[in-house]
Amino acid sequence: xxHDVTGKARWQAWLEGGAADEIxxxxxxxxWQRLRLRPRVLRGLDGSHLRCTLSARTLPHPIFVAxxxxxxxxxxxxxxxxxxxxxxxxAGFVLSCQSNTPMEDIARLYLADAGRGALWCQLxxxxxxxxxxxxxxxxxxxxxxxxxxxxxxxxxxxxxxxxASGFTLAAxxxxxxxxxRPEHTLAELLAAAPTWRELAWLxxxxxxxxxLKGVLHPQDAVLAxxxxxxxxxxxxxxxxxxxxxxxTADALPDVAAANGGRLPLxxxxxxxxxxxxxxxxxxxxxxxxxxxxVARALAADGARGVAGALRQLLDELTIAMAMCGLREPAQAAxxxxxxxxxxxxxxxxxxxxxx
Ligand SMILES: Cc1cc2nc3c(=O)[nH]c(=O)nc-3n(C[C@H](O)[C@H](O)[C@H](O)COP(=O)(O)O)c2cc1C
Numbered sequence: 587x588x589h590d591v592t593g594k595a596r597w598q599a600w601l602e603g604g605a606a607d608e609i610x611x612x613x614x615x616x617x618w619q620r621l622r623l624r625p626r627v628l629r630g631l632d633g634s635h636l637r638c639t640l641s642a643r644t645l646p647h648p649i650f651v652a653x654x655x656x657x658x659x660x661x662x663x664x665x666x667x668x669x670x671x672x673x674x675x676x677a678g679f680v681l682s683c684q685s686n687t688p689m690e691d692i693a694r695l696y697l698a699d700a701g702r703g704a705l706w707c708q709l710x711x712x713x714x715x716x717x718x719x720x721x722x723x724x725x726x727x728x729x730x731x732x733x734x735x736x737x738x739x740x741x742x743x744x745x746x747x748x749x750a751s752g753f754t755l756a757a758x759x760x761x762x763x764x765x766x767r768p769e770h771t772l773a774e775l776l777a778a779a780p781t782w783r784e785l786a787w788l789x790x791x792x793x794x795x796x797x798l799k800g801v802l803h804p805q806d807a808v809l810a811x812x813x814x815x816x817x818x819x820x821x822x823x824x825x826x827x828x829x830x831x832x833x834t835a836d837a838l839p840d841v842a843a844a845n846g847g848r849l850p851l852x853x854x855x856x857x858x859x860x861x862x863x864x865x866x867x868x869x870x871x872x873x874x875x876x877x878x879x880v881a882r883a884l885a886a887d888g889a890r891g892v893a894g895a896l897r898q899l900l901d902e903l904t905i906a907m908a909m910c911g912l913r914e915p916a917q918a919a920x921x922x923x924x925x926x927x928x929x930x931x932x933x934x935x936x937x938x939x940x941x
Pocket of ligand 1: 601654683799821824825826854855875
């Protein structure tokens with residue numbers, strides 16, 4: 587594993603940057619922060635826990651590590667360090683298809699921990715149906731439990747900060763799971779962009795449940811359920827793809843309402859504190875994914891750093907739930923429906939969005 591040699595400022599620009607003017611990048615965090623909590627008191631907190639149920643599976647808590655490419659650019663432990671720490675803290679782990687570590691190695695490390703969460707793999711559309719299917723089969727054989735198909739990146743977003751920095755991947759940070767792809771022109775990428783038809787083909791044959799990542803429109807949530815998706819991830823790719831797209835905190839309530847509980851629902855983007863996680867649960871997500879805070883911690887101190895970052899987030903969530911009078915994550919959405927939760931959003935608006 588070769589550590590990135592292009593310099594800290596450059597990889598930080600790659601990690602921290604967003605698309606274009608980074609308006610959505612700022613908004614992703616600000617939208618969670620704008621929501622004001624309205625706690626209930628004297629509710630009794632005995633037996634409090636963070637466990638949650640996702641697709642009939644009980645998980646230690648509702649936090650996943652988001653798929654992030656090229657983690658060898660951040661730390662020599664790369665995806666292995668991240669996965670081991672996630673497993674130890676009971677967090678779900680989603681392996682990017684642009685990983686520098688073979689997926690079989692990650693599965694072996696992650697699945698060895700009895701206290702682990704869920705192990706998923708992520709893929710972009712790999713230009714042909716057969717290539718996608720082969721990737722999913724390999725992941726299933728390795729022990730991955732579900733797959734995440736990223737839909738908001740048919741082409742690469744224009745990231746000014748990253749471009750200005752001159753960031754390039756160091757030699758040796760190649761893709762460990764897929765053959766090096768030739769550079770595609772924009773026209774080639776547009777021609778190969780998948781449709782619901784390709785998705786239906788893949789879902790029918792996939793050995794793993796297929797979650798759809800990058801859904802922001804309520805109507806796409808309805809289509810996802812009709813096509814047999816395994817679940818939905820409300821995401822704008824950490825604001826790295828399309829600038830001025832709406833923040834995920836603002837997209838979530840309408841998607842949750844349109845989904846109506848048909849598919850399990852996750853959200854990511856700008857979640858930084860336990861209070862943010864709790865707000866996401868209250869707005870209808872069953873669990874969340876966290877990206878940059880985990881990546882920063884990996885860069886700073888490898889697996890130990892990731893474990894510390896996840897520990898803090900979990901402690902913050904526990905504290906926030908207790909102070910809002912909630913004993914388990916599943917109660918957050920009920921509290922929001924009952925109008926108990928948010929001070930600034932009118933009760934009727936919440937009810938109509940979540941019912
Ligand atoms: C450095 C970096 C690399 C990423 N690589 C991928 C990827 O390979 N596949 C993918 O679906 N999303 C990728 N994402 C997006 C994340 O999965 C996630 O949607 C986003 O980071 C969540 O926002 P947050 O960073 O504000 O928590 C990446 C994000 C970052 C920061």
